[in-house]
Amino acid sequence: MAAERIAVETQSQYHGTVERPPVRIPLNQLARGQRATVECSALDALPETERCLLAAMGLGERCEVRVCKPGTPCIIQVDQARLGLPNEIAARIMVTPVPPEQP
Amino acid sequence: MNNRIALLGNPNTGKSSLFNRLCGLRSKTANFPGSTIEHQVGTCSVPSGPELTIIDLPGIYSLRLELPESKVCADCLDGKIGDGRPDAALVVVDANNLPRNLQFAASAMRRGLPTVIAVNMIDLAQRRGFQIDAAHTSRLLGVPVVPVSARTGSGIDALKAALAATVLSQAKPAPQIELPDGEPGSAPSVRWAASVLDAIAAGSAPREDDTQLHDRLDWAFTHPRLGILLFAAVMSLLFAAIFWFAQYPMEWVDMLFATLGGFTERVLPSGILRDLIVFGVIGGVAATVVFLPQILLLFFLLALLEDSGYLARAAFAIDRVMRRFGLPGQAFMPLLSAHACALPAVMATRLIPSRRDRIATIMAIPFMSCSARVPVYALLTTLLFVGRPWAAGVAFIGCYALGAIAGIATAALVGRSVLRGSPPPMLLELPAYRLPNILQAFRIAFDRGWLFLRNAGSVILAIAVVMWWLSAYPLVPPPESATALRAQAAQIIQRDAATAEALDTQAARIEQQAQQAGSFSGKVGSALEPIFAPIGLDRQLTVAVITSFLAREVFTTTVFVLTGAGSDAEGNESTTLDVVRSAKRDDGTPLFSTATSASLLVFFVLALQCLPTVAVVARETGSWTWAIGQLAFMSVTAYLLALVTYRLLS
Numbered sequence: 001m002a003a004e005r006i007a008v009e010t011q012s013q014y015h016g017t018v019e020r021p022p023v024r025i026p027l028n029q030l031a032r033g034q035r036a037t038v039e040c041s042a043l044d045a046l047p048e049t050e051r052c053l054l055a056a057m058g059l060g061e062r063c064e065v066r067v068c069k070p071g072t073p074c075i076i077q078v079d080q081a082r083l084g085l086p087n088e089i090a091a092r093i094m095v096t097p098v099p100p101e102q103p
Numbered sequence: 104m105n106n107r108i109a110l111l112g113n114p115n116t117g118k119s120s121l122f123n124r125l126c127g128l129r130s131k132t133a134n135f136p137g138s139t140i141e142h143q144v145g146t147c148s149v150p151s152g153p154e155l156t157i158i159d160l161p162g163i164y165s166l167r168l169e170l171p172e173s174k175v176c177a178d179c180l181d182g183k184i185g186d187g188r189p190d191a192a193l194v195v196v197d198a199n200n201l202p203r204n205l206q207f208a209a210s211a212m213r214r215g216l217p218t219v220i221a222v223n224m225i226d227l228a229q230r231r232g233f234q235i236d237a238a239h240t241s242r243l244l245g246v247p248v249v250p251v252s253a254r255t256g257s258g259i260d261a262l263k264a265a266l267a268a269t270v271l272s273q274a275k276p277a278p279q280i281e282l283p284d285g286e287p288g289s290a291p292s293v294r295w296a297a298s299v300l301d302a303i304a305a306g307s308a309p310r311e312d313d314t315q316l317h318d319r320l321d322w323a324f325t326h327p328r329l330g331i332l333l334f335a336a337v338m339s340l341l342f343a344a345i346f347w348f349a350q351y352p353m354e355w356v357d358m359l360f361a362t363l364g365g366f367t368e369r370v371l372p373s374g375i376l377r378d379l380i381v382f383g384v385i386g387g388v389a390a391t392v393v394f395l396p397q398i399l400l401l402f403f404l405l406a407l408l409e410d411s412g413y414l415a416r417a418a419f420a421i422d423r424v425m426r427r428f429g430l431p432g433q434a435f436m437p438l439l440s441a442h443a444c445a446l447p448a449v450m451a452t453r454l455i456p457s458r459r460d461r462i463a464t465i466m467a468i469p470f471m472s473c474s475a476r477v478p479v480y481a482l483l484t485t486l487l488f489v490g491r492p493w494a495a496g497v498a499f500i501g502c503y504a505l506g507a508i509a510g511i512a513t514a515a516l517v518g519r520s521v522l523r524g525s526p527p528p529m530l531l532e533l534p535a536y537r538l539p540n541i542l543q544a545f546r547i548a549f550d551r552g553w554l555f556l557r558n559a560g561s562v563i564l565a566i567a568v569v570m571w572w573l574s575a576y577p578l579v580p581p582p583e584s585a586t587a588l589r590a591q592a593a594q595i596i597q598r599d600a601a602t603a604e605a606l607d608t609q610a611a612r613i614e615q616q617a618q619q620a621g622s623f624s625g626k627v628g629s630a631l632e633p634i635f636a637p638i639g640l641d642r643q644l645t646v647a648v649i650t651s652f653l654a655r656e657v658f659t660t661t662v663f664v665l666t667g668a669g670s671d672a673e674g675n676e677s678t679t680l681d682v683v684r685s686a687k688r689d690d691g692t693p694l695f696s697t698a699t700s701a702s703l704l705v706f707f708v709l710a711l712q713c714l715p716t717v718a719v720v721a722r723e724t725g726s727w728t729w730a731i732g733q734l735a736f737m738s739v740t741a742y743l744l745a746l747v748t749y750r751l752l753s
Contacts, residue, residue: 033318049168049169049527050527050530052167052169052288053164053165053170053530054288055287055289056168056207056286057164057288057532058200058288059288060287060288060290060292060293061288061289061293063293066314068314068317068318068321069318069321069322069325072327073419073422073529075533078203079202080199080200081200081203082317082532082535083531083532083533084419084531084532085528086529086530088528089528
């Protein structure tokens with residue numbers, strides 16, 4: 001429910017009239033199929049080992065992710081690679097949801 | 104070795120398949136000094152070119168991560184380990200995931216070695232609508248870039264030629280576009296890869312496969328309940344297949360060694376040398392090598408599962424359960440394979456990245472009921488539940504459950520005391536679903552089998568010879584009763600050959616019994632009897648338990664020999680069991696009372712009676728402290744619980 005509410009809010013933010021900076025939310029709050037971009041300092045809350053590993057695995061700055069499966073593990077797609085993350089790690093990665101494409 | 108080429112790349116780029124394409128079967132598995140991280144070394148022939156030595160390094164995401172695999176790769180490229188700096192590097196990149204793979208290639212090129220880039224899985228990328236201009240990419244990066252498909256073999260000849268030319272010319276990378284300063288994942292590296300990709304692929308990117316189907320499969324395989332149910336079903340099928348298909352080759356191996364032993368016995372004159380070869384070398388090695396078919400099948404099927412992309416998902420499903428006991432999800436496969444044999448299971452823990460988790464898993468592995476325990480369980484449960492096969496079956500399963508519970512409890516205990524901390528969170532790349540490569544699976548099974556045989560030919564052989572000597576010497580003269588039986592047999596052999604043969608067999612058993620009692624191991628048995636008496640063992644059973652430290656299944660052989668069982672003239676199995684069941688101690692009481700059988704069963708479930716396992720644990724943990732500590736802990740636990748069982752039932 002929370003993920004759906006955030007998705008709706010995010011849509012209204014992009015398609016509506018609200019003028020404010022994009023909302024950054026934890027990765028684990030995205031719904032299945034939702035896309036988001038990873039911004040600078042998105043991984044700052046993680047310990048260095050995990051941060052470096054995730055960055056090297058492709059979860060680097062400005063990359064776009066798609067949620068294949070929320071929960072534990074949280075499975076995301078980065079380019080053509082799928083990464084599985086525990087929920088506690090996904091909760092500490094801040095992303096900016098991408099608005100759904102216009103039909 | 105000359106013309107050494109380090110093969111490196113991200114995991115799941117088809118690096119090992121490419122290695123196999125380049126080297127075929129001309130390769131061996133090795134470890135870098137002081138490390139348990141494996142690498143393969145193979146030889147690659149180039150038509151009208153030099154012979155190349157390819158070093159297949161572990162798949163890594165960056166050369167600078169604080170992970171043992173990354174450190175080994177970096178040290179190898181820098182010439183700090185192995186035979187010095189390699190002559191060139193071959194970087195494998197996945198054509199379907201170039202943004203990330205190019206960043207890794209850049210970090211490898213920065214090391215300054217002459218480099219060749221193989222763009223693998225190009226056939227799949229082309230089917231997905233992705234085109235790459237290899238010549239332009241090569242000019243831009245200043246190194247040869249060769250599109251290949253390790254799966255189909257396309258582009259392999261061109262790759263070999265490029266490798267040979269690079270090794271001979273020793274041309275260092277001369278990129279037209281400056282290499283990024285940061286490591287893969289850093290902002291400069293990401294920007295660099297994006298600009299290169301724009302230049303070489305004109306913005307085209309591979310289309311995605313059926314993401315809906317893959318999402319659904321991922322959901323099912325990693326689901327907290329459904330995922331575990333599916334995993335249990337897959338593993339049940341796997342182990343049923345192993346036990347079913349392995350039984351025939353196991354019989355053939357058994358027959359082969361029996362024939363070899365028989366032949367040697369006939370050819371060599373009787374004496375110490377013949378006994379050493381027949382009973383020490385052939386008999387001792389046969390007891391272990393008989394499990395080779397199970398090990399080959401296990402690793403073949405596991406390789407198929409891994410290559411299909413399923414195992415990485417299953418590790419996530421099981422991780423949730425394992426984590427409660429301080430073990431990571433990756434520990435499940437070694438623990439499961441330990442039900443075939445603890446030796447390859449301990450070696451399989453190399454897949455677990457964290458040393459803490461690896462040791463915690465190794466501490467749990469020998470508690471799992473391996474194949475060698477099966478004959479012992481079968482004998483003792485049959486003795487415990489005469490005429491009640493269903494109860495014997497339940498007890499049999501109970502042994503497996505007790506071992507698994509004790510193993511996981513030990514891991515939890517070790518994780519909360521000696522190895523403080525919890526397993527690091529599991530971050531895994533989930534490989535794409537695909538049809539497994541059967542040749543690759545054969546190769547993995549072959550490698551593991553060879554490693555197992557090498558172990559059998561060194562550590563196990565040495566132990567077998569020592570144990571044989573301890574049980575065969577000093578030579579004990581035949582007892583009077585045996586001599587009398589042989590004389591009686593000689594008198595009646597003309598009239599009644601069958602009875603004479605039976606008398607001879609009986610005499611041989613008495614002689615063997617006397618030899619067992621008078622041998623060094625027999626004397627040790629007598630000396631140790633007071634220790635084992637509280638759990639219900641007499642001198643004969645103490646000898647059987649002591650000799651089973653060679654290999655657990657030796658227990659049944661020793662019991663049959665000591666009780667004078669074996670086979671009657673018709674080879675009737677029930678008669679053998681009847682003899683064991685009715686065997687008496689020196690004081691006339693039954694050898695196997697209910698309390699003794701149950702106590703022995705508990706002891707065999709929990710005790711580490713496998714010296715080869717102790718040797719392998721010492722090697723894999725890099726310390727005899729862990730190995731001896733584990734032996735002591737398991738022995739004390741087994742003894743105490745056997746004591747409780749004996750006291751409760753006697």
